[in-house]
Amino acid sequence: MITGKRWISSLLVIVFVFLVFTQWNKPSEAQADLSQANQFADVLQQKGLTVSEWSIYARETESQSNKSLQKVELELESKLPNFSWTHEKEGSKIVGVRQIGNFKERVVATADSQILKQDGQVYILYQLIGKNWSEKVKNQASNIITKSLSKIFNKKPKIFTCVKGTMGDKLESVLQGMKSDLLKTFHATELEHVKEGAFISVSAYTKQWNDALSVNQKKMNFQMAIRENDVDHKTTVTLGSPIITVEY
Incomplete structure (x- = not known):
């Protein structure tokens, strides 16, 4: 017969295994780390400056291999339907832009080939730009970036942070x-x-x-x-x- 303590222990093990296979093994959503932007903004504000502009860049360390820019463009247009897309540099670069409230999102895909339909290496860069910083702005930015990164990148991207202050x-x-x-x-x-x-x-x-x-x-x-x-x-x-x- 299983005692009360052994029954509770067995139940905890079952719950733990359930969480591992139903939650932890799910593909992780790309979560934007805005801690550096928040730290930069706090330091500037503490020193009497007003945050006038900030920018978060994200890119994966690996390129989209053996894909044509045209195929990448179709994938991005499908995943990001609210973006406006244009071609630059004789078709070797596509740029998507979306204005969402006080934020501006920008996605750039660049190919190593100027032939739109030719397979090769395609590099994707994401950028979110804002004009001021507060706890509300940080939360809004985090939600926007997290949703976009999960659609654009397959792996956790590298984040670049930049904050500008004026006095x-x-x-x-x-x-x-x-x-x-x-x-x-x-x-x-x-x-x-x-x-x-x-x-x-x-x-x-x-x-x-x-x-x-x-x-x-x-x-x-x-x-x-x-x-x-x-x-x-x-x-x-x-x-x-x-x-x-x-x-x-």
Whole structure:
């Protein structure tokens, strides 16, 4: 006879096995990690800047092999019916765009062949762009990206994050101080920098994030750019991981 404790233990084992085979073995949905964007936005806001633009890029490390751009286009049009599609670069690139509220989605598929129907390597890039940041914006962005990534990519894509902030003060005399402050905030080690007048750009590495690029045999996963605009007298700070992916 099974005692009460043994019966409960047996039941827990059955429930565990059921969860493994009915839930955990389901194909995982591509979940967008917006923690870096949220961290960048928080840091900029804490330092008195207003988030003016942000961008999330996603791409798989492998290309769509042995497919024609035409076939990929038909697949994307079927999966993303609300996007408007155009051809660029003599047919070797297709671009899909959708405006959804205050967000803009962009999907780019590029082929290594200029022949639309010829099989080859096709690379797909996804981008979501926004103009401000808050907890509500983060949740909305996460929902949009998660749904789109699950339709576009077969595997978990690599995420690139970029956030831009502005303030109305001139920082030319304290560019170096702002640079040092941001490096300290992200516990980052500077690898190289470029300074030209009221502009400074820095490439660095931080152990806060696992992903990194190899540049001159060194790991790099964080970039920043600080610029003062003489026209509107605003200072712009752009943060990117692993690299900055927008104009600054």
